[in-house]
Amino acid sequence: MTGILIAVGVVAGIGLLIGLILSVASIIMAVPKDEKAEAILEALPGANCGACGYSGCSGYAAALAKGEAEVGLCAPGGLACTKAVSEILGVNTGAVEPKVAVVKCMGSLDHTSYKAEYSGIMSCSAALKIGGGLTACTHGCMGLGDCEAVCPYDAIHVKNGVAYVDDGKCRACTLCVKACPRGIIEIVPKKDMAMVRCSNHDKGAVTRKLCDVGCIGCKKCEKTCEQGAVKVENFCAYVTPALCTDCGACVEACPQNCITYFKAK
Known part of the structure; x- marks a missing residue:
């Protein structure tokens, strides 16, 4: 009986010692938390989509806290998120x-x-x-x-x-x-503008056989755009949002009706 009690005592003592060592080690080896990064992470939406260009919300928060990232890169969070992060960092919100x-x-x-x-x-x-x-x-x-x-x-x-x-x-x-x-x-960009709703890069004759509303690369849209916002490359038109004034000229000129008005809600 005495031997059993001694064995139990030894095991309990070893367990207590290991627990004490682990507790001390956790204190000594603990990685200090970046309170600013933690606060920013709380303000982010948690989508972890990578739209900001970083490895999820935690990566973006860490970069913001270190001053290595721009404010306003979080598309899912929108303006509300940008304002919250700006307040934490003490900077101007800027345009989003x-x-x-x-x-x-x-x-x-x-x-x-x-x-x-x-x-x-x-x-x-x-x-x-x-x-x-x-x-x-x-x-x-x-x-x-x-x-x-x-x-x-x-x-x-x-x-x-x-x-x-x-x-x-x-x-x-x-x-x-x-x-x-x-x-x-x-x-x-979420703005009123013209939008080419086609990604086809086949020649016009081929596209016509495949789809009634496919871009045939005829360049009528490009020729009618006075702002130079529409360009045709590799048989498909593209509208540069920053140059588009939503005048509608390219929409009216498109024989395939593949350029539409985009009205932001």
């Missing part, structure tokens, strides 16, 4: 340009078609690996909803074979941009 995601494709099933029947995994990324995707246009939206699945704000949905963004809900977190295997979702 709201942004929104836009799907540069209008190729719904009313305007284009599938080149084959697809019965695989309901994912654009998966479908792309089988013969380059299921749509006739190899540049357009496949409509299987990878973007919709990752959106935390319920801002993007697939309707009739093509994705649409609700700019009233979108926070420009860039998750849909990263999820789209064809790269047809773009983050643009």
Whole structure:
């Protein structure tokens, strides 16, 4: 009996000693917290989307606290977040340009078609690996909803074979941009302007056969824009938001109706 008690005592003593050593070590080796970074992290939305260019909210908060990052890079947080961070850092808020995601494709099933029947995994990324995707246009939206699945704000949905963004809900977190295997979702300034809703780079004759609303690179939009905001490169037009005055000239000139008015909500 005495031997058992001694053994129990030894084990208990060893456990107590180890606990004491770990407690002391945790104090000595503790990494001091950056209170400013912690406060900034609390002010950020916690989306961890990477839209700011850093590895999530904690990475951005640490960079801000060290003075290594600009205030106002958090698109999901918007102006309210920028103001809160500015107060913590003691700097001016400055101008924050709201942004929104836009799907540069209008190729719904009313305007284009599938080149084959697809019965695989309901994912654009998966479908792309089988013969380059299921749509006739190899540049357009496949409509299987990878973007919709990752959106935390319920801002993007697939309707009739093509994705649409609700700019009233979108926070420009860039998750849909990263999820789209064809790269047809773009983050643009949230302002009234013209928008080319096509990403096709085939020659005009080919595009006409594939989609009723595809850009054919005719350059009529480019020629009519007095501000030089519209350029056609590789058979597809693009509008530079900073130069666009929303005059509507390019919208009226487009024979394919693939340039639309974008009205920010």
